[in-house]
Amino acid sequence: MDFLRPATWDEALAAKAGRPDAVPLSGGTDIMVEINFDHRRPDALLDLNRIADLREHTREGDGSGAPYIRVGAAVPYSTIVEHLHGPLPALALASHTVASPQIRNRGGVGGNLGTASPAGDAHPALLAADAVVEAESAERGVRLVPIDDFYTGVKRNCLAPDELIRAVRVPVADGPQQFSKVGTRNAMVIAVCAFSVALHPRSGRVRTGIGSAAPTPVRARAAEDFLAGVLAEERAWQRRGALPPSAVREFADLVSGAASPIDDVRGTGDYRRHALRVMARRTLAWVWDEYRDGHGDGYEDGEGAGACA
């Protein structure tokens, strides 16, 4: 086995181009388990730990009116929890549910995307927030992949063999966001299933993400469209009134219907459908209450709410 240790991002891209078989190694919290148990023997490991840029997060896009946080691929979950809960509430909530402090100090979103497990906790939050993955290769430069197009199958993503993830661009929240996860205990739990919802008052949209209940992380598009329609019709973005209970129920049913869960050791498909319905109902209540209470005003881009309404 070779151990490649690029000191810079350009060196890393060159190394990956020269050795497309090299397996990127970031926090190691997925890869090292596989190596320790002899489930995987890559010919080469490409250690990304020396590249300081990958651990940085910056705020960008303010001039364009669509600010986002560029979260370096190796920014550990603990940093996201501590420093990015304001602009990226769903991702920070999801990050806080990952494993344990030790794992959160090492693992990050780049590794979660690299593994692309349907149970990865970052995915529902990234889907709900409408993130964009920055993939890069030495030959073709940067490619911006909308998160909707990133997951291609069970533990598969759209990265080319010579590409690495540089960062993920996550829009600064313009409304309340939530993340919820079902498991047997609080710490150290792979999700039985997970759900995230984000209100986007600026565009009048609602986005969602479902984890561990389909071959890939997925959105519940019918639920999103339904709720956005109700909010527009009721002029709810402006009035900030209570949501009709029938609409909440329908939203929850549509979320549950968007999943195609299997029975496995963590839970049955039926249980997952049920749990999704419950999480959808609860998280919608939480975000809508937060919006009604005016916390939504704290989101700097929340003005002009309901432009589509």
Add this chain to the structure above:
Amino acid sequence: MRVTFTANGREVTADEVWEGESLLYVLRERLGLPGSKNACEQGECGSCTVRLDGVPVCSCLVAAGQAQGREVETVEGLARGEGELAPIQQAFVEAGAVQCGFCTPGLLVAADDLLKHNPQPDDADIREALSGNLCRCTGYEKILDAVRLAAARSAAAGTGGAV
């Protein structure tokens, strides 16, 4: 490959390290630092916890090559000198927080780190900080007692987080 890093303030070198080898293996099998324990090798139990550049991590999930040039602090580095335990170690002994002792090194590093950053943690803080460490013997109550004891002593002594 050869790997050189700082372990408990001392520069150490290991030769003929296999590229897929963990930092935990290097510490235990090549550097004579068997304090960190190997229980699960999959990040679940925390008994291999060390500080890497000041941050608690599972050493079983750090590739040895990733430690090159960095600072590692293991449970062996906690005691202040020959025969003098660190306050958190002393508290573990006095509170009866050790039974078989297999989880103890990882818990000590995690608890020491907690008190360093948060000298007066509440119970929720302690549970959160130790949530990555499993103990199959004690039922955890005595471990919580030990952390509370160390925190109370450092408050009384006015030493803040310097435990």
